[in-house]
Amino acid sequence: MKQRPNIHDVADRAGVSIATVSNVINEKGRVSEKTVSKVKMIIEEMGFTPNLSARSLKQMKSSLIGLIVPFQQDDGNLQDNPFYWNLVSGIEAGTRDQKFHVIISGVNENKGEVLDFVKERNIDGLVVVGTYQGSPIMERIKEMQVPCVFIDSYLMEPDLYQVYLDDEQGGYTGTKYLLDKGHTKIAVVGGEAKEDGVTKGRLQGHRIALESRGLTYDERYRIETPGSMEGGYLAAEEIRKLSDVTAVFCFSDVVAFGLMKGLHDLDYKIPEDISIIGFDDLYFSKYVSPPLTTISQDVSMKGRMATQLLIKQIEKMEVVNKKIVLPIDLRERESVIELPSVKLNN
Amino acid sequence: MKQRPNIHDVADRAGVSIATVSNVINEKGRVSEKTVSKVKMIIEEMGFTPNLSARSLKQMKSSLIGLIVPFQQDDGNLQDNPFYWNLVSGIEAGTRDQKFHVIISGVNENKGEVLDFVKERNIDGLVVVGTYQGSPIMERIKEMQVPCVFIDSYLMEPDLYQVYLDDEQGGYTGTKYLLDKGHTKIAVVGGEAKEDGVTKGRLQGHRIALESRGLTYDERYRIETPGSMEGGYLAAEEIRKLSDVTAVFCFSDVVAFGLMKGLHDLDYKIPEDISIIGFDDLYFSKYVSPPLTTISQDVSMKGRMATQLLIKQIEKMEVVNKKIVLPIDLRERESVIELPSVKLNN
DNA sequence: AGTATTTGATTAAACGTTTTACAAATAGCA
DNA sequence: TGCTATTTGTAAAACGTTTAATCAAATACT
Missing domain, CATH: 3.40.50.2300 (Response regulator)
Known part of the structure; x- marks a missing residue:
């Protein structure tokens, strides 16, 4: 008794040639209804499954x-x-x-x-x-x-x-949201903008949103940091130096988590003292305290x-x-607060 | 010009048989130093790499x-x-x-x-x-x-x-730690203990630790919940009902995150009102607020x-x-507080 | 009825390896 | 010098598919 039936075994049992069996398997070539069903039955009966190594060898592809x-x-x-x-x-x-x-x-x-x-x-x-x-x-x-x-x-x-x-759209949407909430001094934290087009696109959207409100993008409000929690944690110190900032746009949730932790350790209250918005919408994002408002993507x-x-x-x-x-999507949660000044405008 | 050189091309160029080339590739004996180095040179020169589909077919294994x-x-x-x-x-x-x-x-x-x-x-x-x-x-x-x-x-x-x-050790260590901090009313939250041996082992360790202090395990302090953040979140409600609990041992960090969030939403302060210890030591665990004390494993x-x-x-x-x-390891952070009663004992 | 076409199935040659059995060459030893 | 043992190498048969080339039988067209 063989270990595993192959195409020959099936062919023998069905009383046809191996080529016919192959044609049935691959639904190719010319083979009558009758033999198709016969062969299929035998295949089922013997529990035949094709050896993909052999197929790969012949076809020079592997699935x-x-x-x-x-x-x-x-x-x-x-x-x-x-x-x-x-x-x-x-x-x-x-x-x-x-x-x-x-x-x-x-x-x-x-x-x-x-x-x-x-x-x-x-x-x-x-x-x-x-x-x-x-x-x-x-x-x-x-x-x-x-x-x-x-x-x-x-x-x-x-x-x-x-x-x-659509990173540009993401950068735009996040920034627009902060602007609508009355924030104008907005820091952004993300990776290098050089080859890394992700950051570049988001930054571009950010800039466009600012300019649509007559504001100008200020390089001093941009913090460059590795895309890790450690990176975000370290960024907190930089944020503190920018004393007039009321909101931070993090270009990834992971960085936002680190930043929240860092700011917390510096005795900032979020969102009362400073608002934060992220990017990614990780599984964790709705479980941090406060739940993170973020640009959502379906990874x-x-x-x-x-x-x-x-x-x-x-x-x-x-x-x-x-x-x-x-497309991206804004997931509004609780890490951004509306500034009073705008509340009056409504 | 062929797409990719095969063993025949190498053999021809080296003036040996394909069997010899094969032997060189697989470092099987029966070939002299001289031919080995010659063949290896040719292989290098032609950039030959073996076709693993063919090998798989012959050997009936795939690496x-x-x-x-x-x-x-x-x-x-x-x-x-x-x-x-x-x-x-x-x-x-x-x-x-x-x-x-x-x-x-x-x-x-x-x-x-x-x-x-x-x-x-x-x-x-x-x-x-x-x-x-x-x-x-x-x-x-x-x-x-x-x-x-x-x-x-x-x-x-x-x-x-x-x-x-070593789940039992983990359950033991976590519980022991809480006991040493003066907690005696300890809730545990985890999955089903039936076939799921992970929970079973941890629970067993928990029980042993309790008994080593003359305490008895009380089934009412055990909360069964899915191993997700949602599960942990839902468990918060159960914890509240157990009004005298001072500490919770979560059998996974993910559950602990959910629980922290849930308790937070019920206006508990951690660790002041209730201490929490987790299990896993995820990347996130040191970044939640407060940083989660947990049983660490190197996944x-x-x-x-x-x-x-x-x-x-x-x-x-x-x-x-x-x-x-x-082995497991206790990673002591800030989600567990020492109860005053024990402090006096020290 | 004779020829062209379609249909259904077959034969045999690949695909690139590994491996068994065997041959040739060399070495060891009396 | 012969005989045997060892080393080095080869030829050829697999491994299980796909596929191009054929072929025979059945059907269709004058």
Whole structure:
């Protein structure tokens, strides 16, 4: 007794050739209704499932998509942000009921190494998150000519497939909200604005909102800090120096959490002494004290869209638009207070 | 010009047979120093990398390990707990510098379906998270005879490979800490204690600690709730009913966060009115207000250990112990206050 | 009736490895 | 010098699919 029935066993039992069985499995070629049902019955009966390694070998593709996420610099771990788990969740969900599976691999953004597995395993496509124009990884990826979808990676080339947020809209909406609540001295805290297009876009929206009210963007109110809780915590000190600030727009919730903690430790009351708005709407955001008002995005959806887009690309289906821009949403909670001055205007 | 050089191309160029090239690649004996270095040079020169699909087909193994994580019941997403991301990080790290890669798949714990890919793709082994004795998944896994390591799944069979925390020690340590701080009316909040061995173990430790002080465990002080923030939030109401409680031991940080929020909304001050201790030590835990005292575990390490254990099992290396129990650690922060009564005793 | 077309199924050659069995060359030893 | 043992290398057969090329039978068209 063999371990696992293969296509030959099925063919023998059904009294047909292996080619016919293959055609039934793949719903290809010409095969009569009668034999289709016969073969299908036998397949069911014997519990046959195809050996995908064999298929991969023949077809030079694997029904595998790779998820490339950046390392932490210091220890060998992946970047410690729950955001990624939501993303994975969406990507995995996007493959369900499809034949694809997800293989996950961390890469050191600086080195861009270890993408060998893509060729070795005949990976069909890649979802790449958080890289930037001209990064070592981008170079490696480009030269190996594999279908790709980039998430949250601002890349200028117009023929790359991308899924990202409408960051400018987000920056605008958040700032507008603060302005409507009467705040005019608004600090922003986020990462570098250079290659990192995420920050750049949000900053741009922020500026536009200010200018729509006749205010001018002041670079001194911009605090640059790593996108971690530690980064936010450290930013609190900077905020204190800017004594006239009444509200802070954090470009990520994680940073906002750190900042809230930092301000708390400096004896600020939120939102009475200072208002805070975040960006991301993490699972935790409605559970911090006070619940964080934030720009909300559906991270899981982002992953799902990316997967769908990638699969379309792999299967050479027609794609109307290579760039998918997801909408943002203001989630109003309790970390922003309305300034009295505006209350009178209403 | 071919797309990608294969073993034949290398053999031709080196003037040897493909068998020899194969032997060089796999460092199997029977080939002289001279030819080894010659072949290696050619491989380097041509940029040859083996086609793993072909290897898989021949060897009936894939160098792929599957990570099985449970679904959320309602939507199709994976369980929304950052814990899993840390785990993935550790598992991924455990495969680095090994030939293995991780393929991730969500399964609905209740249905236990869709494990077909394990056979179809010749998956070498599985890391399974959070299942329980007799679950549908367990049944399916058992019948397909694939190497497995179970994380946080209390399973009685002694010959199963497992990685888990010393939950009993954790329950003991947390409770002991509260007792030392003078608390005697301690509520515990966690999941079901039936099949879920995690809760069971922690509860057992809790009881032992109490009894070591001549106290008896009282079932009325135990609150059963889902292991989510919502669950914790809801538990606050229950705590209020137990009016004489001075401290709460939450069996996960996520639940503790929800509870803190819930108690806050009921106008409790933490830790002044009630002390709280958690379990897990998430990234967030030191950033909530007040910073959460908690039983700490190294989740990433857990993933790494599981991977190592799995690989050993796959490669049939000798394993001294099939069960790895990881230590816990008390992380003392600010959510627990010392009761005056004990202060006098010191 | 004779020929062209369609339909349904088959044969055999790939895909790129690993591996078994065997041959050739070299070394060891009397 | 012969005989055996060891080392180094090879040929060929797998592994389980897909697919291009054929083919026979059945149907359709003059």
